[in-house]
Amino acid sequence: MSRRYRQPGTASPIRRRATLRVVLLLSLALAFWSLLGRAPQPQLQMTTSLPGIGPSTEIAATAEESRFGLTSLEVQLEQGEHREVVGMETFDPRPLFWPWGGKTARSTLRVRVGSAHQEWLTDGEATLRVRAKRHAGPLRGDKFVERVEVLPVRITPPQLAILSTQTWVRQGGSETVVYSVESTAVRHGVRAGERWFPGADLTGQPGASFALFSAPWDSDDEDLHLEAEDALGNRVLLPFVDRFEPRPVGSSSINLSDAFLEKVVPPIVAQTRGLAAAATPLETYLEINGRLRADNRAQLVELGAQSADEFLWDKPFLPFPGGKVMDGFAMRRAYRYGGETVDEQVHLGFDLASVARAAVPAANRGRVLLAGYLGIYGNVVVVDHGFGLMTLYAHLSTLEVAEGDVVNRGQSLGRTGATGLAGGDHLHFATLLRGLPVDPVEWWDDHWIRDRIGRKLGSGLPLMAVSP
Template identity: 35%
Template sequence: MKTGKLNKQRLIISVIVILLVGGIVALSRFFETKVPEIVLSPEPAGFLPASEEFTISFREKGLGLKECLVFIEQDNKNHPIFYKRFSREDKIYNQRINLNVIPKKLGVHDGPAFFVVSARDYSFWHWGKGNFSERRYGVIIDTVLPTIEVLTRSHNIAKGGSGLVIYRALEPLLNHGVKASELFYPGYQWQGLYLCLFAYPYYAPKNIVYRLVGEDKAGNRGEIGFYYHLLPRKFRHDKINISDAFLQAKMPEFWNIYPNLRGKYLETFVKVNTELRKKNHQEIRRICSISQPTPLWQGAFIRPRGARRAGFVDQRTYYYKGKAISHSVHQGVDIASIAHAPVIAANHGIVVYRDYLGIYGNTIIIDHGLGLFSLYGHLSNFQVEKNQQVKKGDVIGYTGTTGLAGGDHLHFSILVQGEFVNPVEWWDAHWVKNNITQKMIQNGLLK
């Protein structure tokens, strides 16, 4: 009797435990309390412009998403952008959407509003309504595109050369400048106007199309054309014979960069002339990506004394024992006079680079403001420090043979926004006056 009664009690307790465990499992599964996760990229940052793209991800780890909703709330009225409801059987746990939000198509007006994203899941929590998640952003709707007015009328640009456009806008501009396909030359604000130096790269198509672009604080992007005339130019082709004497004299300098090529003279040259040259140009572009926002230079640049040994954008093919082994484009002008000749700053500016730079050897780069830079390569020594202000005519170093130089000379380059351009233009006082200085004077920027 006692044994039977005890077994019955044990059975009842077991049933109760099973029911309790089952209830807890059911509660944890069907009454889960974790709200759906909402991730926006980018997150609205104060303004909603005329058009903006968002990527929104909804994530649910419980019983699946029930519905997703995106809308703009303004004047106590909701303007739907996106809505989707899922069935319980779908068991959707992740939903990603791409939206191009155009406020004018939604019937909202410029001014304050809320950008709202919400999601609900299939949990039985909250009396069967499910868990609810909402992201709510206060925004200012601004759909007016910035108005840009070009103030300079003449833009004659030779291939490989430079140009200057001056413009203004009715409101402050961000991320503005000249765009041509994948190329972009940022502009600078100075004395209430905007100035942009831009290039016509030697490799650009002859029908390149330039546009002025600018964004306002809301992210609205304005874009206009301007008048310009492209001038064709041919570049010289050179054949350069590489001798064993040159390889044995110069290649050991680069074995600290390519130690695995030690003793392999020809392989070292090809590596230096291709891979290292490309890396050096990438580094130069990085260095020249930050410039003073005002013009530091005055007038034409000083041409270094000496005879020209190589021109801008000479197309060079290198031969070894009659066989073509490499090719390069000469991004500057080589000038030679006497060994260890003094090198002077071509114009006022700030030294932003003073170090060894691969194929250019000991190199100095001077920032002249508004994205304009000068480069001095193959130096034997330095006479200035980084961040030092220099004046036109100051001695900054002496010529040498460092880097990929066969003899003592100066490699001189001019760059616009990191793009190599023809230095001859900037040495020419008439060109500088007609294409740069006069434009500034006519717009009240210079006297």
């Protein structure tokens, strides 16, 4: 038997086989890893809050990779020479040999881009890049995936110019302004603090727009601006008031008797959803006079948005015939009970008394927007006259019109009464602009209508038969 000598440093066949096995297993393992590495790349999504970039547009970038998890997500903005990483997130990867460990499978990054954030942006276009990387493995890279979107950039606000002259406003009163606004504007009108009086095209004057507005009874002239905004949020504000006449709020007081509370509170509670009687009639009354009054005023503002985009009237407004004025517009009322002041509210209409159950004529032509029961107003009719102007008739005993009816100037709407918060039979009459009570006296004055509105709108206001 021959003897084989093993050279030092060479493997025996058994060892060689063992090595082969190890190599085979390693190859299988690597093949397994590479298979794992063939998982899909992260999925990217991008949404924008506006159809382009203006002063401030929110970008929401979402990346998703549920197999290995994400390691980074970033948003870049690029225009000409400029490139900026506007947002970046990084995530801890799952440990390599701990497949059950935590990972970030999905993430959304929210950033804001626009002229308020990047001073170098100019009108034109800009490129947004969303990039995400997934967790790298032995045989899979972490090369980023990218989604690119080109968006229009506009940072110049719409052009706005005043065309009418002599904008004289009285606090609590109404007024008209005529202006021109660039066609890029999607919203324009008069802003008075939180209140908004939208503008409309002026018939017969191409390129001109107008707004009927009020200097609200509770705000200053600094709150009044002409405003225009485009679809990307570029906004221009123009002061435009030539003369502002303050109008102090008057004062009056009302004594609350137990008999009065017991008479008015139960019917309002019975007819108002979401209102329950409190421990005492006075507490319920205070809830009605405070919260319900505020709710009802908000409902009138909502109703104001439904006003027609046309003048439904063409003659001056009629006052309530033979009505004795019991209380006027913008009076601060102190409510007294048992010798103490228990509440304060501002009365924003006219209280007019005639005979009991007197016929209530429509002040002008219009369409009935509301005919029914509304909290403090009791049975009420609201007539829309167009472009935000409405008249309100409250505390009625009977209604003679229905919602949707077109009523003529002088047509009876119902009979006076004492429903809602009313001590006795009277008419509470209010003039509203976009739901905000304004002083009705101006609208009863044909000279004022001719001078403040007719003169500015010209043929845009179908004013007929106005006495000179």
